[in-house]
Amino acid sequence: MRIAMIGTGYVGLVSGACLSEFGHEVTCVDKDAGKIDALKAGRIPIFEPGLEDVVATNVKAGRLSFSQDMEAAVPRADAVFIAVGTPSRRGDGHADLSYVFAAADEIARGLDGYTVVVTKSTVPVGTSRQVAEVIRKTRPEAEFDVASNPEFLREGSAIEDFRRPDRVVVGTESDRAKAVMKEVYRPLYLNETPLLFTSRETSELIKYAANAFLATKITFINEIADICEAVNADVQDVARAIGLDGRIGAKFLHAGPGFGGSCFPKDTLALLKTSQEVGAPTRIVDAVVQVNEARKAHMAEKIAEALGGVNGKHIAVLGLTFKPNTDDMRDAPSLSIIPALQDKGAKIRAYDPEGMEEARKLLEVQFCKSAYEALGGADAVVILTEWNEFRALDLKRVKALMKAPMMIDLRNIYRPAQMAEAGFHYVSVGRRSVAPKS
Numbered sequence: 001m002r003i004a005m006i007g008t009g010y011v012g013l014v015s016g017a018c019l020s021e022f023g024h025e026v027t028c029v030d031k032d033a034g035k036i037d038a039l040k041a042g043r044i045p046i047f048e049p050g051l052e053d054v055v056a057t058n059v060k061a062g063r064l065s066f067s068q069d070m071e072a073a074v075p076r077a078d079a080v081f082i083a084v085g086t087p088s089r090r091g092d093g094h095a096d097l098s099y100v101f102a103a104a105d106e107i108a109r110g111l112d113g114y115t116v117v118v119t120k121s122t123v124p125v126g127t128s129r130q131v132a133e134v135i136r137k138t139r140p141e142a143e144f145d146v147a148s149n150p151e152f153l154r155e156g157s158a159i160e161d162f163r164r165p166d167r168v169v170v171g172t173e174s175d176r177a178k179a180v181m182k183e184v185y186r187p188l189y190l191n192e193t194p195l196l197f198t199s200r201e202t203s204e205l206i207k208y209a210a211n212a213f214l215a216t217k218i219t220f221i222n223e224i225a226d227i228c229e230a231v232n233a234d235v236q237d238v239a240r241a242i243g244l245d246g247r248i249g250a251k252f253l254h255a256g257p258g259f260g261g262s263c264f265p266k267d268t269l270a271l272l273k274t275s276q277e278v279g280a281p282t283r284i285v286d287a288v289v290q291v292n293e294a295r296k297a298h299m300a301e302k303i304a305e306a307l308g309g310v311n312g313k314h315i316a317v318l319g320l321t322f323k324p325n326t327d328d329m330r331d332a333p334s335l336s337i338i339p340a341l342q343d344k345g346a347k348i349r350a351y352d353p354e355g356m357e358e359a360r361k362l363l364e365v366q367f368c369k370s371a372y373e374a375l376g377g378a379d380a381v382v383i384l385t386e387w388n389e390f391r392a393l394d395l396k397r398v399k400a401l402m403k404a405p406m407m408i409d410l411r412n413i414y415r416p417a418q419m420a421e422a423g424f425h426y427v428s429v430g431r432r433s434v435a436p437k438s
C-alpha cells in the first residue's frame with residue numbers, strides 16, 4: 001500500500017516511519033525545506049526516543065522517503081494522511097484550520113484514482129466534512145473519501161504508542177474507505193488492537209473527549225494537592241490510593257505545575273469553543289482551562305513565598321520542556337513560570353537535557369550545560385520537568401554548589417524525609433514542606 005503523510009512534525013514523522021515499518025511504502029511530505037533536507041541527510045529534526053532507528057531502518061529498506069513536493073507523492077498514494085498543525089487561533093481559542101484546508105487544497109490537485117484522504121490532525125467536529133468540500137471544489141471529478149483517524153500517541157513514547165496503541169479510531173461511513181483503512185492498520189488488527197469504526201463526527205469528538213478527560217484528571221489531582229497542603233495530607237498517598245481503584249486508574253494523577261504541551265491546552269480550548277457554538281456548553285472543561293491557567297501563576301507565587309521573595313535571588317531551573325523525553329516547548333509551564341519569576345526580579349539559570357535549542361527562542365535566561373552548572377551559587381533550585389537525570393542528583397554536591405540548600409520540587413520526584421536528611425529546605429506539591437534535619 002502506498003501512503004503520503006502530509007506534515008512531517010511530531011505526529012507525521014512518527015506515524016509515517018511506523019507505517020513504513022508495517023510494510024507500507026510511505027512518502028513524508030513537508031513544506032519546511034529545512035526539515036526535509038535534514039531528513040534526507042539522515043538527521044531527525046525532533047527529539048523522540050527510538051525514532052532515529054525506525055527512520056534509518058525503513059529508509060534503508062526503501063520503504064520510507066521524504067519530499068517537499070506534494071504533487072509527486074499524492075497521485076501514487078492509496079491513502080493521504082493530513083498531519084499538519086492545528087494550533088489555537090490567536091484571540092479566540094478556536095483550532096486554526098488554515099494549515100489543514102491549505103493541505104486539502106494541495107492534495108486535491110494531485111489526486112489520481114480512488115484515494116482515501118485521512119485527517120490525522122486533531123480537528124473539531126465537522127472538519128473532515130469541510131475537507132471533503134474543499135477537495136470537491138478544487139477537483140469536482142476526483143474519486144475520494146475523507147476519513148477521520150485521530151492520533152493518540154504521546155510525545156516521549158510515541159514509537160511504542162504507535163506500534164501498540166490501546167485502540168485505533170476511524171471515522172468513515174464508506175465501505176471502500178473502511179477497506180483501505182483496515183489494510184493500513186492490518187498489522188495492528190492482526191495483533192488484536194481494537195479498531196473502532198465510527199461516524200466522522202464521532203471520531204473527531206473522541207479525540208477531544210479523550211484529551212479533555214485526561215486534562216481534567218490532572219487538574220483534579222492538582223486541586224486535591226492544594227487541599228493536601230492546607231490540611232497536612234500527602235497527595236502522593238491520595239493519588240496512589242485512589243488510583244488503585246480500577247474505576248479511577250493510576251495514570252494522570254501526578255500533581256504538578258499544571259498541564260502544558262502541544263495538545264491539552266489547545267484541545268481543551270477548542271472543545272470549549274465547539275461546546276459553546278453548538279449550544280451545549282461544558283462547564284467542567286471551562287473550569288479545567290481556568291484552573292490550569294491560574295495554577296501556573298500560582299506556582300511562581302509559591303516559589304516566591306518559599307524564598308521570602310525572589311528579587312535579586314538566583315534560581316536554578318531544572319527542566320524546561322512540558323514533559324520529559326521530548327524537546328517540545330509548546331505551552332510548557334516553564335514559559336509562564338520563569339517570566340513571572342523574572343518579573344519579580346529573580347535571576348534564572350536553566351538547564352534542560354533536550355529542550356534548550358527551542359527554549360532559547362522563547363526564554364531569556366542563562367542557559368547552562370548541565371544541572372550542576374545551573375546550581376552554582378543558587379539561592380534555590382526549582383525542578384520543573386521530571387527528566388530521569390534529575391531524579392538521582394548527587395545531593396551532597398548539589399548542597400555544596402548552592403548558596404542556600406533550598407529545593408522546590410514541582411514534580412514531587414524526591415521524598416520530603418530524604419531531603420530533610422540531606423540538609424535541604426524542601427517544598428513540593430501537595431505534601432508537607434520540610435526543614436533540614438541538621
Ligand SMILES: NC(=O)c1ccc[n+]([C@@H]2O[C@H](COP(=O)([O-])OP(=O)(O)OC[C@H]3O[C@@H](n4cnc5c(N)ncnc54)[C@H](O)[C@@H]3O)[C@@H](O)[C@H]2O)c1
Nearest residue numbers: 007008009010011030031032084085086103121122151155
Ligand atoms: N504532538 C503530539 O503529541 C500530538 C499527538 C496527537 C495528535 N496531535 C495532533 O497532530 C497534529 C500535528 O501535530 P504535530 O505536533 O505533529 O505538529 P508539528 O507542528 O510538529 O508538525 C506539523 C508539520 O506540518 C507541516 N505543514 C504545515 N502545513 C503543511 C502543508 N500544507 N504541506 C506540508 N506540510 C505542512 C509543518 O511544516 C510542520 O512540520 C495536530 O493537529 C496535533 O494536535 C499531536
